[in-house]
Amino acid sequence: MSDEQVAAPTNQRRISQRGIATRERILEAANRLMFVRGVNATTLDDVREASQTSKSQLYHHFADKQDLVRAVVRYRGALVIQRERAGLERLKSFSGLVRWRNALVQANSLNNGKYGCGLGSMALELSDQDEQARSMLSETFAAWEKLISDGLHRMRDSGVLRQDADPEKLATGLMAALQGGYLLANAAHDVAPMEVALDMALEHIKSFLSEQPGEPTR
């Protein structure tokens, strides 16, 4: 499985395969629960039950709840970046952006916009109560935006986008539209606003397309 190494332990204690598997099970369960019901609304007993473990195992692998939460932040961030990298690392045309948009919309429409973006919801919930989690999330957002802006850079270098396009700003705007779209879709239980928001951002990027596509402007 591709996300096997995402939850690598950070300590240098001797650790067995069984221990690793347990830790992974806890992380995966905590991630899932915190996604659907929020971080603060998820209790350690919920995690214990969902992961088929015991209290001592929770505290064997994590110092306390805050430590577990931070591990979930890291875990989920790694998953998102991994997924997004797969979808964006070969981005080199506007139609590629459209495909990327469609994939996100489709995934979110499966549950009628519920739950929103795993990163965005955590960001709002944690950034005012755990500085370390906040900065981790901020860095993850930056990495995500970079995947986008790298793609836009390639498009600009190849002449698809005009020279006056600013990949960083376009990426930030697209990310904001995505996050705002997730939020509105979540509140409305309807993906429509997310589509509108993403289409706005794509339209904006489209306005920076070169007149004669395909050839570098040299």
Add this chain to the structure above:
Amino acid sequence: MSDEQVAAPTNQRRISQRGIATRERILEAANRLMFVRGVNATTLDDVREASQTSKSQLYHHFADKQDLVRAVVRYRGALVIQRERAGLERLKSFSGLVRWRNALVQANSLNNGKYGCGLGSMALELSDQDEQARSMLSETFAAWEKLISDGLHRMRDSGVLRQDADPEKLATGLMAALQGGYLLANAAHDVAPMEVALDMALEHIKSFLSEQPGEPTR
């Protein structure tokens, strides 16, 4: 004070001025606390202490915590709509939108993007745990968007915007950019992404401005 009637009690019991004042004090304190530290992280004892009241008063005026939370949602929603109406009801030019944008950015820059939008953060925190709160928030977002789209309609009717502009979609896009901007600014503790996001949305609206401004296209 202009927000005096925002927290009108809903029951038909006889109620004294002192009771109303107490209720208002509780609501105001709960609103403030839940804004800075989140709904779930705010305890009733926090509210009791901050509002200089007692447990019995909390439960005299509100059935339970959920009832208080819903009252806060209504209260905050009313405040936001009131504020936004003041800023948007006379909107009739693009420069008016820019002024609106600047006011929001400036307000949020006062605390370096912290706390985000009072509605947006509540929406993400509550929409998966209180259906009634979610739908109230969803309606508030709709009312907010309507203030924007009404302004855009006026701009289109007066010829400032072209006929092919879609005020509803533009308003949704702008709202998503705003909410996404709040979220990213909150995560980064920096208003910059919020500015970029709003500028993207404004630029998009700008692309629908008529060539010869001022005159109706008739």
Add this chain to the structure above:
DNA sequence: CTTCTCAAGGACTAGATGGTCCAATAAAAG
């Protein structure tokens, strides 16, 4: 003034929840 209802104070309770501890077991090392 008397009475009645609303409002307020604050002790108290039940249960949830984060966290601790210790004994028992599996697995690795020598």
Add this chain to the structure above:
DNA sequence: CTTTTATTGGACCATCTAGTCCTTGAGAAG
């Protein structure tokens, strides 16, 4: 095999927190 260490089970504890209850005080109505 023996020893050591990681791992696990689960009882237990302290605290926090939502919610209850009873008493007292204040103000309006008669």
